[in-house]
Amino acid sequence: MIAVTCKAFHGDAPTVIRENPSLLQDVPTTSRLGFPDAVFPGDVRNEVYIKLWSGEFFSSASTGSTTPRGLIGRVPSFAGALASARNVQVTIEVRTRTGQAIENVISSGSGEPPLTRFDSMVFYRNNNPTYGELIKLLLPTDHMQHCHLFFTFRHRTAKERGNGARGSDAGERPFAFAYLPLFPDNRAFLQDGSHTLVLYRADKNTNLTPETYYGAPPVLPAGQRPELLPVPQHLVRTAVPGPDSLTIRSFLCSTKVTQNPELLGLLHWEQLADKPELCTILSKFTFVGEVEIVKFLRDIFDSLFSILIGHINEEGDMDDLIFNALVTVLGIVQDRRFNNFQPVLDVYIDKHFTCAAAASHIIHAFNRLLANPASPDTASPLRNALKVWHYVLRFIVRARELQRVKEASVGGGATSEHFEQAFKKEMSVHLNEVNKLMASTRPESIIGTQTLAVQHFNSIVPDLAKTFNSIELVTIVTNFANSIAAPKGRLLIWKLIMYLHIVKGFLFENLVSRSLLVELVVAWIKPYVGQYDEYAHVQPSDLETAKDNSRIAWLESTRLCVTIVAVMLDRLQASLIHPATIVDRRLHRQEQENVEYILSLLPRSVFVPYWCC
Numbered sequence: 001m002i003a004v005t006c007k008a009f010h011g012d013a014p015t016v017i018r019e020n021p022s023l024l025q026d027v028p029t030t031s032r033l034g035f036p037d038a039v040f041p042g043d044v045r046n047e048v049y050i051k052l053w054s055g056e057f058f059s060s061a062s063t064g065s066t067t068p069r070g071l072i073g074r075v076p077s078f079a080g081a082l083a084s085a086r087n088v089q090v091t092i093e094v095r096t097r098t099g100q101a102i103e104n105v106i107s108s109g110s111g112e113p114p115l116t117r118f119d120s121m122v123f124y125r126n127n128n129p130t131y132g133e134l135i136k137l138l139l140p141t142d143h144m145q146h147c148h149l150f151f152t153f154r155h156r157t158a159k160e161r162g163n164g165a166r167g168s169d170a171g172e173r174p175f176a177f178a179y180l181p182l183f184p185d186n187r188a189f190l191q192d193g194s195h196t197l198v199l200y201r202a203d204k205n206t207n208l209t210p211e212t213y214y215g216a217p218p219v220l221p222a223g224q225r226p227e228l229l230p231v232p233q234h235l236v237r238t239a240v241p242g243p244d245s246l247t248i249r250s251f252l253c254s255t256k257v258t259q260n261p262e263l264l265g266l267l268h269w270e271q272l273a274d275k276p277e278l279c280t281i282l283s284k285f286t287f288v289g290e291v292e293i294v295k296f297l298r299d300i301f302d303s304l305f306s307i308l309i310g311h312i313n314e315e316g317d318m319d320d321l322i323f324n325a326l327v328t329v330l331g332i333v334q335d336r337r338f339n340n341f342q343p344v345l346d347v348y349i350d351k352h353f354t355c356a357a358a359a360s361h362i363i364h365a366f367n368r369l370l371a372n373p374a375s376p377d378t379a380s381p382l383r384n385a386l387k388v389w390h391y392v393l394r395f396i397v398r399a400r401e402l403q404r405v406k407e408a409s410v411g412g413g414a415t416s417e418h419f420e421q422a423f424k425k426e427m428s429v430h431l432n433e434v435n436k437l438m439a440s441t442r443p444e445s446i447i448g449t450q451t452l453a454v455q456h457f458n459s460i461v462p463d464l465a466k467t468f469n470s471i472e473l474v475t476i477v478t479n480f481a482n483s484i485a486a487p488k489g490r491l492l493i494w495k496l497i498m499y500l501h502i503v504k505g506f507l508f509e510n511l512v513s514r515s516l517l518v519e520l521v522v523a524w525i526k527p528y529v530g531q532y533d534e535y536a537h538v539q540p541s542d543l544e545t546a547k548d549n550s551r552i553a554w555l556e557s558t559r560l561c562v563t564i565v566a567v568m569l570d571r572l573q574a575s576l577i578h579p580a581t582i583v584d585r586r587l588h589r590q591e592q593e594n595v596e597y598i599l600s601l602l603p604r605s606v607f608v609p610y611w612c613c
Contacts, residue, residue, distance in 0.1 A: 028111035048137040051249040054130045058243045085125035087156040092118045099209045107136040141256045151178040189259035199244040212238035282321035305355035323365035330388035356402035370433035386452040390459035435483035454494045458501040470513040496560040525561045
């Protein structure tokens with residue numbers, strides 16, 4: 001009987017080990033096989049997992065028959081198959097292009113010493129073994145591109161096992177070999193998944209160096225016969241395919257190396273042959289895996305903005321592709337599974353972003369989506385862009401800040417003022433395009449895009465404050481709110497939530513803008529405060545379900561309106577009792593007028609039932 005005791009430890013591994021030295025001091029830690037959904041900033045891993053899965057060794061059976069000739073025909077078929085099968089052992093090592101074996105880079109398990117060569121288990125007289133053995137490769141990043149896996153296959157005998165000899169040390173030469181480059185195309189890492197390797201015959205007079213096999217097909221395509229593989233002419237004598245095969249499975253877990261060709265092409269875009277190839281890579285970038293993107297976040301941003309303002313995009317015809325790629329990355333970072341990367345993005349924008357000329361490119365690409373919001377080609381990209389509107393505006397505003405620094409270093413003055421006005425004009429054009437979107441009523445599906453704009457409008461106001469003053473901001477907010485045509489359903493609820501965020505925000509703290517906002521907000525919410533009028537909200541022919549939904553929507557909007565009024569009164573009360581307001585009679589009178597204006601809603605509010613508050 002075996003008794004097992006389990007104890008759970010909470011926290012990161014180094015801290016847990018440090019706090020429990022008597023239990024965990026020499027206990028090896030095992031990393032998760034693969035990345036979790038959220039990859040934390042600073043995580044560095046570079047591991048390759050190889051699972052030796054199964055093999056088919058036909059030539060081993062034909063060359064290894066030991067059945068006595070006199071017993072042929074007398075032995076049962078299964079016994080004959082067993083007698084003709086051999087004991088096959090697979091040896092794995094990592095080699096460079098020069099044929100040198102890299103020492104101590106193979107791990108067979110946590111706590112085990114690293115190996116230079118890994119020997120598989122041996123199945124007794126089995127031509128179709130299923131191994132299922134997993135090893136891990138710990139290779140330096142700068143060496144991986146020049147490495148390949150090298151497999152040798154030997155027959156093991158009972159005598160060798162009795163002497164304790166290892167398969168790789170046994171005197172018998174291998175009967176076959178195989179190899180697998182880690183970078184098949186010398187660019188991207190080997191794709192995850194199963195690989196059926198081609199086994200080449202090992203002649204006893206042939207020295208197995210890379211010159212004798214490298215360049216021959218390493219993997220057997222599905223449905224392909226080994227003898228029909230196209231072997232290069234200079235290798236036809238030394239790399240002769242046999243009928244045998246070996247299947248392995250590979251899995252890359254790395255924050256340093258990528259196996260996605262589109263991502264790799266983007267990161268090394270300066271090495272690409274021509275512009276059309278780069279456009280193809282950018283168009284396919286949206287299909288790159290999320291985990292793969294967040295591992296190379298800063299490098300991706302650097303590449304995208306370098307292309308955006310580079311000579312290759314001198315005519316601006318790649319702006320839309322780059323903008324879509326940028327929105328894709330920002331959408332992943334905003335995903336709740338990767339929200340731990342949002343501080344990393346903030347640091348990048350504030351400290352590492354240096355593309356001062358990017359603002360106009362981004363604004364124009366965004367405006368082209370807004371110009372035709374109902375088109376099937378632009379509807380989905382526009383919605384994705386509105387979801388990350390805040391981050392797009394942050395890049396635009398940060399680019400303008402960097403441009404101001406450059407202008408100041410060359411004299412500034414009238415020239416700087418001209419550029420500032422030009423930038424504000426571009427931003428105003430962008431906001432006007434958004435207002436046109438909000439005023440649209442056709443097609444009906446556009447309400448989903450409008451709802452996204454309302455949901456994320458408040459998030460861009462702090463960034464707009466770096467370009468526009470308080471009065472201008474109130475005008476921007478007013479134009480946006482008034483442009484929403486006949487809101488209803490969820491759009492109305494989100495519009496009221498937007499008002500609530502406005503009165504909670506920094507604009508309501510400013511005395512000048514607060515006086516303007518009080519009148520505006522009261523006018524905005526006034527139509528939604530009061531007694532429920534069933535005849536105004538539903539039709540007599542509507543079903544009871546529609547009537548119930550209408551009443552629930554009225555209750556939600558009423559609650560939000562009451563909350564907006566409460567927040568405004570609370571903030572005005574705090575201002576009224578502030579010492580600076582008390583000593584300033586003009587300011588005190590202004591705040592009192594604001595309160596009185598809000599209280600004008602009370603006659604309509606008395607019809608609100610107490611159970612909805």
